Each structure stands twice: as structure tokens, then as C-alpha cells.
Amino acid sequence: MKSHYQVLIIGGGTAGIMVASQLIKQKRYKDIAIIEPASTHYYQPAWTLVGAGTYDYEKTAKPMSEVIPKQAKWIMDKATGFDPDKNTVHTSVSGAITYDYLVVAPGLAYDFSLVPGLGEAIDKGVVCSNYTDPQHTWNVIKNFKGGTALFTQPTTPIKCGGAPQKIMYLAESHFRKSGVRKNTDVIFATGGTVIFGVKEIAKTLMQVVDRKDINLRFHHKLVAVDAEKQIAWYEMGKEITAGGCVVITGNQESELKLDESFQYNYKNVKVIKDGDRYGIHYDMLHTAPPSVAPKFVKESSLVNDAGWVDVNHQTMQHNRYSNIFSLGDVAALPTAKTGAAIRKQVPIVVDNIDLLIKTNHTGNMVYNGYSSCPLVTDYGKMVLAEFDYNNNFIPDPKLKQMLVFDSSKEHWRLWMLKKYGLPYLYWNKMMKGKNV
Incomplete structure (x- = not known):
């Protein structure tokens, strides 16, 4: 097999x-290879809908051979390490592969050691995750008989930070339809301090929380x-000041009532205190897995102190190796890890590689941190959070063509975009190299 590629x-x-x-669409590049061990490519944004019983899991998958461009060489192998000074990537089976230009985009890995017990619990019984097995999520939701429905997330970066609450809104709606809502407390526990970082979106989501009678718990670090015993254990992300709560010490079940910087819409569910940890008893649990860069990336010389590929935030060019670029979930970019962000990052990376080859200089295109999170708030309703590095709300003007004039508000047309429009654009435009 050939062991050197231009890109x-x-x-x-x-x-x-x-x-x-x-x-490849630029017709100048014939010498491109992709290292990818998986045989199936998934459209993961639809997994939220799969987990709510309103999308077919099979439709989220295509053979990798159908998705990788025919003009690119598919190396079905695992990358295991880098030697950037020698323009070399090491692989499990294919040996050393050299390059003129390297693009690092392997996505995230899950590290369950960061939340002890979660790895053994996930996708079994009443513990579920749309990130790993959305079909199991749907089984848990439709078989739920009442009690405490706990939706939570780790404090690591995760794909689409809004996903852990989207499934909660849909689950709450299903609980109403199935008649168990009156016997259910729905809780969202997060290490964050607000429901969402973009204020226009947060305002709408708090109205959804009120409508659905959801208990929010902030500063809750899942540990x-x-x-x-069906307990999720937390440490508090800030100190609980005297008078701000009522706590019964010891290991007994107790009432833990925190002030509104910790809780909103308080519900008296089972809480257990053990030292500095607080346990919430659940009858179903949905969470995202703790996410990190893959081991071969994290242990390389390409990463920053936080373990993400160290790139310029505007150009995605590596800060030390000028012929290396990184984008997507593994790049050290201070924005949400979403496919929508990648959609805006790709043209800039492509332009920079193109100009480096032709002129030995990068271009003038700049990435502003754009990302978007389609926040499904109910069956048939969605808001669309589009934002930049500074959490400015920057809705796409094209939404007006869909007669959506304020995408920070719930709209059925946005639900249609999520369920039908975006999958079509993904498979038929984005994967084919078209700018959308």
C-alpha cells in the first residue's frame, strides 16, 4: 500500500x-487519504429523535464506503500516534504513513473512569444515553412507570451541549401522554450555572422549564x-453558604433545599449526603458520557494543556506545525462541538490548505466560532440556537425563507427542519462537499 499522501x-x-x-471538488487534489477504522458512518444529530421514539435508527446509518469520496483512499485502520517533525502518522496495521498536509479530525472518545460506576451502568436497566444507544433510551422512556427521572451530564466537553436537555423535554412530553407524569419528578442536574449560555435562548428554555414543571439543579458536578442503589453522586461546583440550604448530616436520606443559585423550581426528591458528596436517587437516568480526545491524540505533542489539539481559533492551523490542521470535536476551539460548527470550519481549513500549497501562505478567511444547537423542546417544537465565540445570538438570515422570523422562539417549522431538512442537507449536500 502507498505510504505517502499529499493530504x-x-x-x-x-x-x-x-x-x-x-x-476533491476543487479538482486539484487526487492524492488524499482518510484513516478511519469504522465500517459505518452515523448521522448522530438524529439520535435525539431516535431516543424519543420519533426517528428510525436505521436511517441514521450508512456504510462508510458510500460516504467516503471515491477519489479518496480509505485506509481502514486506526491511527496510533504522531511524529509531526517527520510528517508521519503511525497506524495499527498499515505502519507509518507520511504526508505533506495533515488534518486531525478523529472526533471524541469516552472516558468512563472520570465518573466511576457509569461505565458499568450505561445502556443497562434504567440508565441510558442517546450518545451511546438511543434505542435503549427509548426503551427506558416508554417503560418508565414514574418516580424521579434524572437528566444530567458530566463536566467534560461533550458533543452538542444541549443534547442532554433535549431528550428531557421530549421524555417529559411522553410521560404526559403515557399517564405517568403526575407521579414523576423531572430533574435536570448540570455543572453549569445557567440553562443555556445564549441569553435569548435561555429565556425561551426557562419558559419551557416552567411549562413542563422541571426542577433545575446547577453547580452539580457528576462524580x-x-x-x-440507583444513586447519582454529585459534588457542588461552588461552596454552599450558611443559610442557603437545609442539610441533615450523615448517610440518611434527607431533604436538601438549596437557594436559587443552586436550584430552580425545587422538588423534594430523595437526596443522600455522604461527606462532601450529594446523592440523588433516580428511577431513570439519562446522561452524556464523559468525553476526551482519543488516547493517541491526548498523548501526542499536538495537544494543549487541556488535552485538545492546539490550533489557532480563527484558522484551525496548528500553533506549532504549520502543515497540520484540526477541526471538529477534537480541536481546542472554545465553541460548542457540533456538526453545524464543522460546517463553517471546513471551508476555512480547505481554503488554507489550498493557499498553502499554491502560495505558502494561509488565506484571509476567519472562523468566528459559529456553532448551532437545534434545541427540541417538545414533539413538533424547536428553537435554534446559533451563536459565536462570544455567545452572541446570530440567526441565519435564510430562516426567514422558511417563515421563521425569530428562531429563539419555539416553532413547528424548526422541528420540520430538524427531522427532515437537516438530515437531507447532511447526506446530500455536506457529505458531498457542497457549502450549505
């Missing part, structure tokens, strides 16, 4: 396929899961 891409996900497709 070598690590990752056959959204970022890797889009970069390859857009480079362990006890599947046998």
Missing part, C-alpha cells in the same frame, strides 16, 4: 469527510453513579 485526514466523521469532499 492525509484522520477521521471519517463529519469533519474528515467534508474536508476530503471539498478538496459517580451507583447503579445498584
